[in-house]
Amino acid sequence: MATQLEKAETLRALHHRDRAFIIPNPWDAGSARLLADAGFEALATTSAGIAFSRGLPDGILDTDAILANATEIAQAVDLPVSVDLEHGYGDTPESVERTLRRTLDLGLAGGSIEDSTGCPDAPIYEFGLAVERIRAAADVVRGQAIPFQLVARAENFLHGRPDLADTIKRLQAFQEAGADVLYAPGLRTAEQIRDVVGSIDRPLNVVMGLVGSDLTVDQLSKLGVARISIGSALARRVYGAVIAAAAEMMGKGSFTFAEAATPMQRLNGIFAAWQRKAASIGVS
Numbered sequence: 166m167a168t169q170l171e172k173a174e175t176l177r178a179l180h181h182r183d184r185a186f187i188i189p190n191p192w193d194a195g196s197a198r199l200l201a202d203a204g205f206e207a208l209a210t211t212s213a214g215i216a217f218s219r220g221l222p223d224g225i226l227d228t229d230a231i232l233a234n235a236t237e238i239a240q241a242v243d244l245p246v247s248v249d250l251e252h253g254y255g256d257t258p259e260s261v262e263r264t265l266r267r268t269l270d271l272g273l274a275g276g277s278i279e280d281s282t283g284c285p286d287a288p289i290y291e292f293g294l295a296v297e298r299i300r301a302a303a304d305v306v307r308g309q310a311i312p313f314q315l316v317a318r319a320e321n322f323l324h325g326r327p328d329l330a331d332t333i334k335r336l337q338a339f340q341e342a343g344a345d346v347l348y349a350p351g352l353r354t355a356e357q358i359r360d361v362v363g364s365i366d367r368p369l370n371v372v373m374g375l376v377g378s379d380l381t382v383d384q385l386s387k388l389g390v391a392r393i394s395i396g397s398a399l400a401r402r403v404y405g406a407v408i409a410a411a412a413e414m415m416g417k418g419s420f421t422f423a424e425a426a427t428p429m430q431r432l433n434g435i436f437a438a439w440q441r442k443a444a445s446i447g448v449s
Contacts, residue, residue, distance in 0.1 A: 166243055166446040172274040173311040176207050176245035180314065180346060180368040185386040187393045188370075190249075192218050192234070192400050194241035198439045201242040207274070209247040210235045214400035223397070224283055228254040228264060236271050241439075243446055247275030247314060252283055256290075258301035265305040265315075275314030277348060278302050280335060281324060288324035296338045303343025316370060317344035322351025329357060333364045340367045346392065353378040355388055362389035374398025 167175070179186045188207045191197035192214030200208060213223035215234040235248040248268060253261035261278060268276050280295040281288055290298065299317045306313045317339035319332045336347045348370040352358050358380075362369055368391030373380065375396075385393055410422035 169272040169274065170311045172245040172272075173313055176247065176274040176314050177312045177345070179207055179245075180391045182391075183386075185382055185390045185393050187382065187395075188247065189395055190214060190397065190399060191238055194237050195436070196399065196403075197238045197241045197246075199435065201244055202435050202439070205244070207245040207247065208238060208242065209275075209277075209394050210238055210249045211397045211400060212249045212251050213397035217397070217400055217404055224251070228267065232267060232271060235268075235273060239271070239273055241443075245274035247277065247316065248273050250276045250278055252281055252290075253278045253298060253302070256282070256294075258294075258297045261298045262301045262305050265302045269305065269309055269311075269313060273313070274311075275316060275346075277316035277318050279318035279320050281318075281320035289320060289326060292335065292338070295335060296342050299339045299344055300342040306345075307343060312345075314345045315343065316346040316348050317342070318348040318350065320350065322349060327351070329360060333361055336361065336365050336367075340365055346370055348372075348394075350396070351375070355380065355384065358385070358388045358390060368392060370394055372396045 186206060188209045189200050189205055190209050190211035191200050192211055197208055212226065212231060215231065216223045216226055219226070231248070231250065235246060239246040250264055250268065253264045255261065255264070265276070278299060280290045280298070282290055289295070302315055306315050317336070319335040319339070321328050321332045332349050336349060340347060344367060347365055347367045349361060350372045352361065352371060353375065358369070358371060369389065370392040371385060371390045372394050382393065406422070413419055413422050
């Protein structure tokens with residue numbers, strides 16, 4: 166089984182290839198193993214996905230729940246895992262520092278900190294505080310022997326502030342504060358992405374699976390994107406299938422949805438193979 170150092174080195178190397186890599190977002194051990202079985206080279210958690218799996222809205226789970234989920238996923242597969250740490254579970258740089266220290270103890274290869282507050286009335290941290298929070302996270306990471314990949318997120322576009330100039334200003338400040346990877350969720354057009362890539366000197370993560378963008382891996386690679394995540398898109402697709410099946414049963418009294426269900430034999434075969442592999446490499 167790969168060590169935390171080896172996984173972190175693998176994740177770092179993926180960000181510096183000539184072509185963008187996809188880092189999909191599972192929400193539990195089963196979805197993680199399906200994605201690993203499909204051939205993906207790294208995984209990232211989704212705070213929304215784990216919340217939905219518990220019947221909760223996004224944004225209310227605490228540090229313990231988020232880190233326990235990330236640990237479950239990391240232990241289920243022998244791949245690098247980056248954890249969605251939302252806003253770091255506290256407003257101050259000190260709270261972000263505490264969260265990063267806990268994260269590093271769990272064997273994870275990377276993690277993201279965003280500049281959104283979770284407060285609807287003031288959704289984005291003031292610029293100076295946002296930078297200090299990333300600097301606090303980076304100081305923790307730089308004190309470690311592993312190249313943990315710190316992702317800094319500028320959340321303007323997800324919170325009704327489509328200000329590209331301010332987003333670029335924040336990303337530039339985050340890279341100077343020590344972030345390894347930069348991320349501005351909500352960018353949709355090639356022009357926006359090109360402007361961001363041309364303004365920074367760190368790998369850029371772009372999220373796909375949002376309404377309004379149909380860019381492909383090839384197109385994003387040509388734009389200079391290093392990493393492509395999908396956020397909660399897979400989880401929402403799965404839960405959407407449940408909603409649609411429930412509507413069919415209740416509304417029509419029919420069960421045609423089952424025709425699109427994955428055969429039991431295929432799922433049993435995949436997970437049985439994982440069970441054997443897990444035993445051989447020492448994961449749970």
